[in-house]
Amino acid sequence: ETGVTQTPRHLVMGMTNKKSLKCEQHLGHNAMYWYKQSAKKPLELMFVYSLEERVENNSVPSRFSPECPNSSHLFLHLHTLQPEDSALYLCASSPSGLEETQYFGPGTRLLVL
Amino acid sequence: GENVEQHPSTLSVQEGDSAVIKCTYSDSASNYFPWYKQELGKRPQLIIDIRSNVGEKKDQRIAVTLNKTAKHFSLHITETQPEDSAVYFCAASRGGYQKVTFGIGTKLQVIP
Numbered sequence: 589e590t591g592v593t594q595t596p597r598h599l600v601m602g603m604t605n606k607k608s609l610k611c612e613q614h615l616g617h618n619a620m621y622w623y624k625q626s627a628k629k630p631l632e633l634m635f636v637y638s639l640e641e642r643v644e645n646n647s648v649p650s651r652f653s654p655e656c657p658n659s660s661h662l663f664l665h666l667h668t669l670q671p672e673d674s675a676l677y678l679c680a681s682s683p684s685g686l687e688e689t690q691y692f693g694p695g696t697r698l699l700v701l
Numbered sequence: 702g703e704n705v706e707q708h709p710s711t712l713s714v715q716e717g718d719s720a721v722i723k724c725t726y727s728d729s730a731s732n733y734f735p736w737y738k739q740e741l742g743k744r745p746q747l748i749i750d751i752r753s754n755v756g757e758k759k760d761q762r763i764a765v766t767l768n769k770t771a772k773h774f775s776l777h778i779t780e781t782q783p784e785d786s787a788v789y790f791c792a793a794s795r796g797g798y799q800k801v802t803f804g805i806g807t808k809l810q811v812i813p
Contacts, residue, residue: 690747694743
């Protein structure tokens with residue numbers, strides 16, 4: 589598959605579980621992003637990575653832990669989440685810091701019980 | 702920080718009519734304004750964008766206008782078709798790795 593892919597597409601977890609979301613981009617981009625999309629709220633930027641360095645962290649709770657091992661892969665590690673963390677988590681990439689167009693993945697629909 | 706307001710939150714139009722979605726922003730340093738379309742169950746995709754050195758941009762049935770003085774920009778869709786039904790998001794950014802701030806989205810329904 590080309591573009592930006594995310595796995596899993598759906599995830600149900602308990603508040604004591606630990607899980608990870610994975611994002612992979614096949615576009616040769618240098619920047620990757622995590623967004624949270626909740627009903628009736630704007631897209632919320634969570635983290636930005638540029639060339640594997642974190643450049644933005646929008647006061648996200650520590651129960652969300654990102655990891656970017658290389659410019660093609662991005663992970664979001666989840667632990668002890670709350671029900672209000674249930675949302676669609678979107679990964680995106682962009683070519684470089686000079687190009688702001690975001691290319692989104694299909695998202696992971698997360699439900700925290 | 703930047704604040705982007707978008708309205709209306711929902712919009713219904715008859716097929717063939719025009720649709721207009723408006724956004725305002727607060728940060729006068731913002732210079733990049735993209736619009737994304739998100740169909741039900743699908744990912745957001747860029748449909749058009751405009752930079753602060755341009756007042757208007759068109760791409761077939763879609764146009765975006767920008768008024769930097771008033772700090773607002775609008776999306777215009779002419780001759781709407783059922784496949785235009787989706788949620789549309791505006792956004793504003795200072796560019797580069799600066800945070801892209803999104804509006805809350807407008808759910809557009811085109812009635813055949």
